Amino acid sequence: MAYQISMQKSLAAAAIRAKDSRRLLPICQEMKSNFILTIDRFEQSVAHHIACLPKNCLCCLEALTSRLGPDCLTCLNKLNNTPVHLAALYQDESWMRFAHQLVGSDCFYQTGNNGRNAFHNAALNEVTNSVLKWLVEQCGVDCLSVRDQFGNTPIHLAALKQDEDSLHLFQTILGCDCFSQSNSSNQNAVHFAAMNVRQSSSLKMLVSLLGSSCLLTKDSNDATPVHLAAQYQDVDSLRFIFNSLDCSAFNLVDVSGKTLADYAQENTLHGEQILQLIVEIKETQSEQQSEPIQEMACLQMQKQTEQQQQEEQQQEKQEEQQEQKQDEQQEQKQEEQQEQKQEEQQEQKQEEQQEQKQEEQQEQKQEEQQEQKQEEQQEQEQKQQEQQQEQKQDEQQEQKQEEQQEQKQEEQQEQKQEEQQEQEQKQEEQQEQKQEEQQEQEQKQQEQQQEQKQEEQQEQKQEEQQYEAKEDRSPASNRNSLVRRKLPLDPDFTNWDFLYDDEGNKQQIGEGGFGQVFKVFTDKRQTVAVKIVQLEIVGNLKLLDQAVEQENAEIAVLRSIRHPNILKFLKSQRTRNHKLCIFTELIAGHSLTDLMRRQRKPFDECAIRDFSMQICIALNYLHSRNPVTLHRDIKCSNIMLSNKGIIKLIDFGLAKEIFHSIGSTKSLSGTVNFMAPELFNEEGKTVYSPKSDVWAFGCTIYEMLTMEPPNSELGWQQVGFRIQKNPMPDLPNGVSDSLRDFYRRCVVRNPKSRADTDELLEHMFLPKVDCQR
Incomplete structure (x- = not known):
């Protein structure tokens, strides 16, 4: 039994790694438990792994639930996620229909990792938004207001991972106010759309609906959608923001003092292009403000010279104070060195005394050890003599036991030979009986076949007689009767x-x-x-x-x-x-x-x-x-x-x-x-x-x-x-x-x-x- 389970595990793991539903389907039809497998560092049940495979593997999950029951859909992995959570994240709406038929709609509200349920995972589905649409249609609009442990709703997460089609759905159902709701970090749908790495159409749609002022909304770190777009999106998105806002928006700073250029440096794909765009924008600002800047520069030069003079005076005072401190520190060091020398001399004396004591103790120990060695040697010699005597006795006993075993083996072999002869005789008798039974069965079958043939021949004769009784005795009727005799x-x-x-x-x-x-x-x-x-x-x-x-x-x-x-x-x-x-x-x-x-x-x-x-x-x-x-x-x-x-x-x-x-x-x-x-x-x-x-x-x-x-x-x-x-x-x-x-x-x-x-x-x-x- 254990061997069969281990074989099933290895075969199932190989089929899941290959993403081969044809190999996995017969295994799911014979599984006796929803066992745990570790594949690509993910330790979870077979039902969890199937929910992460391509959509044509739904037949495997159907076979597994029909074999083991619907509980396979509600079991938890180490992240507290069920197969329904993973199917909402990776599959289409057909998986949700299947889960709804077996366990109802309660499985969609069950919370998993980060306090998220099937509605949140459907909003994070990068393959299709059909799961999110089906859940809204099946469970109602209230499912879009459920928050995870970070305060995020499915509206926030859809703006982060999906395109404007999902946002159009939210607009028609809830209106534009739903995009202004903020999470625990004071971020709304515009912030999440600015962090969408796949496309910028969602951000452009929200700006067209809410106005350009939505780009200046600050989160708890004073970061605006402008900062987040510079960190996650491409240069076209920044040009769109530049055309929608005043140039001063590019001078915004968050709580930690990070500018727009700092966020752009964290953008590994489009950071260099965004930095060039920021430089171009700053150059246009400097040309427009060149004259008033020159006057301000003169005043700043005067202030700088005054400040330099004051700083030089302060430096001179500080140097004098430092020299005084250094003199005092040197005196203290000399006193401390003298005290250390005295202490070292005392310690040397104590160490010499201790060494003398240790040498005396070692000599005593060596004498005692020599005495012990002599005693141990004597004891070992006595033990060796005793062991030799015991070995002789053991050898004699072993010889006797070997002789007895040989006798037993000979007797057992004789018994086995007799038993084999008896078994051969029994087998011959059984074979003879089987042959007789087979002959009897063949005779019965032949008799049955003969009886069937006789019955069929009788039926044919009866049918021919019926046909002949109905037909006239003319030559034409005789020919027809000859034809009809071949009908059976x-x-x-x-x-x-x-x-x-x-x-x-x-x-x-x-x-x-x-x-x-x-x-x-x-x-x-x-x-x-x-x-x-x-x-x-x-x-x-x-x-x-x-x-x-x-x-x-x-x-x-x-x-x-x-x-x-x-x-x-x-x-x-x-x-x-x-x-x-x-x-x-x-x-x-x-x-x-x-x-x-x-x-x-x-x-x-x-x-x-x-x-x-x-x-x-x-x-x-x-x-x-x-x-x-x-x-x-x-x-x-x-x-x-x-x-x-x-x-x-x-x-x-x-x-x-x-x-x-x-x-x-x-x-x-x-x-x-x-x-x-x-x-x-x-x-x-x-x-x-x-x-x-x-x-x-x-x-x-x-x-x-x-x-x-x-x-x-x-x-x-x-x-x-x-x-x-x-x-x-x-x-x-x-x-x-x-x-x-x-x-x-x-x-x-x-x-x-x-x-x-x-x-x-x-x-x-x-x-x-x-x-x-």
Whole structure:
């Protein structure tokens, strides 16, 4: 189990790094937990990583939630962000619709990193503003006034990361006053638009709406949008500001004394061009103010000379004071040096005394150590002698143990040989039994085939006798009877060929989720239909072989069915190129789906009554057999209407179990809208019953009235959640009460309370006729 989880983690990480949704989808369909992965220094769950991938990975998130539940959308990473937060930041509105269907709108209000929710992240989405528009439409205008921990609203953040299209949306909904709201740093939408690195159209739009005075609004650091535009935007934006304001605006200074040129130096992309523009603006200012500046310069020169004289006098005084201080400091140093010398002499004496004491102590220690060494050597010699004696004893014991082990091994080998001989004898006996059983099974199959052939021959004779009884005994009638004797289909053909149209293409009759149907000609000179299923050679080949064998056994059962409303099955073949061929009679007509498409409208109630009667009779015949025969795939595309107005049930869910055995999603997609609630069990086992056929029949009635299956607006992963908790959609207005009640009896959620075919045949909606079961 641990090995499988580690393999899933490594495969999922590789698919996420490659941003490959095709590789990631089957992994998400088999995951048993929303485990944590570290990719590019981001440690978070698989659902978080999927929300950061390209938009075509939504299918992976749908598969993950259908496998593990909607809690995958509300789990938190280390930054307290959910996958919904990340999807609002990187994806489009389809991800928000999916999250809203599963967990509702509360997930959009949940706060994450920096106190921001899905509305703030949607405003920071640089790819599209469709998420922000959808959230405003779904949750209302109040979501635009929610603030994060810095006091920023989605309006501020959209001005920072998106273009003027989002600002036009705010203007039409809230008016121009919303752009003047400030955050905790006293910055409004104009400041954020000036920090937009991607474009300057938002700033130009706000200036045209609010006037040029909005460019002089100061934040808590006295920085205006002019300063921020010089730091983050290009020279064209500064020219626009220069044309909108007076030149004096370029002399603004913030709290720290930084000028416009200082902000421009921090602009790595356009700083040099902006500095040149500022120099040009200052030169124009100096030319306009040259004359009054010269007079001011003369006065300043006089003041400077006076100040220089005063400064020289002060310097002389300071030099005198410094000389006095230096003399005093030298005297103090000399006194301190004398005191230090005295202290050093005392310390030297003390150190000499300590050294003498240490030498004496060391001598004593050396003597003691020598004595200890001698004692230790004596002890070691004694220990070595004792160890040698113990080793001898151990060696003797080991020899005895080895001899005993050899004896045991010989005895065990003899026992193993005897057991192997017994097992070989048992295996031979089992093989003989298996061979006998196989021979018996082959004999039974041959007998069954002979019985089927005899029954078919008897039916052919009966049909020929009926034809002969109806025809006259003239030469022309004799010729007609000879022709009609060839009408019964012969399943014992060995070779067959495709039939081609005038353009050289194979004559294709139909196509479904599991294969294509063609018209072919057999060596018995008969035209039949063949359904060709391409087997997927992946996964466990033994399971695939078992599923194909089971399918062939079911077709063998269907060959014995003779009913006017059920397609006649002939045989099946498995080819060398991994294809399964299913041969049936060829029906001249169209499926109910094809008829609705061709006439571009659904069936009326009279036609539905006629079709339902024939379908009920056919299902009642199948469910009354011993053992019971199930169709497993009732829907309009699997119901044919012949040119004579006779309903034929086709397909019988064939090939579905093959793809289900190898884990293919083909076994669910396309038919999930017709599956009963009991088929969506937690164990993952799909167990069909006669009541599940009745449920699919009710869904088919809905399809005949609307040209769409019930719950067609949902994805196939969400249908199971819907029908297990909510009632089925009602029929459209205008139908009779008897038809509405007939439909409701078919789609009762509890299979025990659901109607069976016996009850449906007695319902007032159907005409009272003899079913001839």
